[in-house]
Amino acid sequence: MSIIVDAGTRVVIQGITGKFGSYHSQLMRDYGTKVVAGVTPGKGGSEVGGIPVYDSIAEAREEQGAEVVAVLVPAPFVKDAVFEAVDCGMRLIVSLVEGVPVKDTMLTKRRLSESDCLMIGPNSPGIITPGACLVGFMPGHVYLPGPVGVVSRSGTFSYQVAGELTRLGIGQSTCLGIGGDPISGVSFEDILTRFQADEGTEAIVLIGEIGRTAEEEAAAFIARHVSKPVVSIILGATAPPGKQMGHAGAIISAGRGTYASKVAALEEAGVPVARTATEAAHMVAEVLRRN
């Protein structure tokens, strides 16, 4: 079992004729994802590695039954791409692009609030249900099907955590990154709700980082609504205040978003906080053994 994507998920790549789009659409297809179409305005009727290209999302949906959009267009065009996908009634948007203006994401979230469409990202590494479906950048071979759900603000570090779990023989139900921007589509809470409801998920790993207050809010949510065991790790224990650490959202400002505040909130919610990827994986092994 899994959340959000599975072996039946039909994906369209927005921006498939770009260098990034064509490269990643092949990797996703190689992993087994049903990449059924691509969209680049003006290039309808062509093909990229055997994948049919359409001028619009509406056509890709009608002709190929696409329901999930992976957004790989340049950042200035992401807002338009996402609005098009929402207006066409797509079920899920995975926005993989870094550097989207915050105002655009704010307007996008406003539009999403009027629909049932879910958006992961922007600046997300994507989502993977191991052995079934990859929509994003994850290196497929480090993942293994199994009972652990992973939700993260970081990309590459979440690959490392999945790799450590796999090394211990512990597989994953679904892993996804909510994105490193100041504003994200799906929140930790949206994902925790789904993992809690998913029969295939027995334990959850939450990977947070300094800046914003998403982890504090997630901790409060876990205390009230999540009965499955959660293990967490917070990145940036050694990050100095007032400096942006790569992600636009990773900055301690005016004393908010500190490592200590997040750890305290999680521990108060009964969530153990690991210090390294290896330690997190061993904590997960331990909670699975106890269950």
Next chain:
Amino acid sequence: MKMLEYQAKRLLAEYGVPVPKGVVCRAEGEVAAAWQTLVEPGALGAAPQGLVLKAQVPSGKRGKGGGILVARSAAEAREAVTRLLASEVCGFPVPEVLAEQQLPGGRELYLSVLTGTAPSNPRPVVMLSAEGGMEIEDLAREFPDSINAVRVDPAYGLLPYQARGLARRAGLDATAQAQLVQIIAAAYRAYWESDAELVEINPLTLLPTGGLVALDAKVTIDNAARHRHPELEGARIDSVETRAAALGLSYVELEGDIGLISNGAGLTMATMDHLALLGGRPANFLDTGERVLRGGIPDGLGLLLANPAVRVVLINIFGGGVRCDVIAERIVEAVRALPVGHIPIVASLHGRNDAVGQEMLQQAALPRVTVLPTIEEALREAVRLSREPAPEEGSGR
């Protein structure tokens, strides 16, 4: 991008926010003309008392840092500008001084528009406080009841009733209150149309003559939206951080001796934290981001080698979209091209094509480069090397 005070005020003035009359001086000779236009009798209706000379640096603490001086005569003004231009304020050189009319003091308010990032409902927030002149964090602590905020629906923008509602609670007379409504609306439009993260007017001062004026202003523009605003200028900060940013790298200098190159903000922070747990001291945060396949490795290595505190370099890459074999090629090229000298380099490559990448690095047999199979081993080795005694002077680097 942080705008300097005069840039922020110029922007706000375009939207109709009243600001003091001022002139930017880049040389001491320019202040005499400023005195003449701004202070000489007849220069304006309400006679200003003198000039305020403000160092244009991107720091909110410049008042305390000696960056704001007052002059009562043309000679004093000249002396103050000379002093400021030659000084460093809050760690920044001062290439520009804003000479402004000193206006008579009065009640101070606080006004800001910022992007509220509550995950469930991110919206622009307009905040007004009937108290002003101190930092918002201090206001929130000392006068929590003075602060009122409205959240704006980004699809419709700030509505007039919202601005009126805020202004009503500032305790002003009818004329000033009507002016405040206009200023709130102008600040919101400046925020929205410039893709700002923050517009802050503090203090917004009520002059004895009755009008409101923005005595200080801060504007920060969303870097991701810079391409939409070629007309906007910000502070040009010359630091290793901004030089790295120009190369497409996120870099923050720290106090340790282990130079670090990694890909992805989370992985880079995780590596720093882990090094600290092992007793090591990272010299920097360096996230190559998507530059990892292009200039990220050579440019990053160049930056680290320029830092005399660095005693060992750790390259920790986890390839998601990017392939480790390509990364290995980049490392080999960079190490061969750069003056690595006696600095040891530890590499850890994981993710897509990791076995091939590790093998290629081993095969290259670079004398200073160690490749280790697990991240933990690589980090331990970097910490160990950082503690080795430094080689003799003159061994070359």
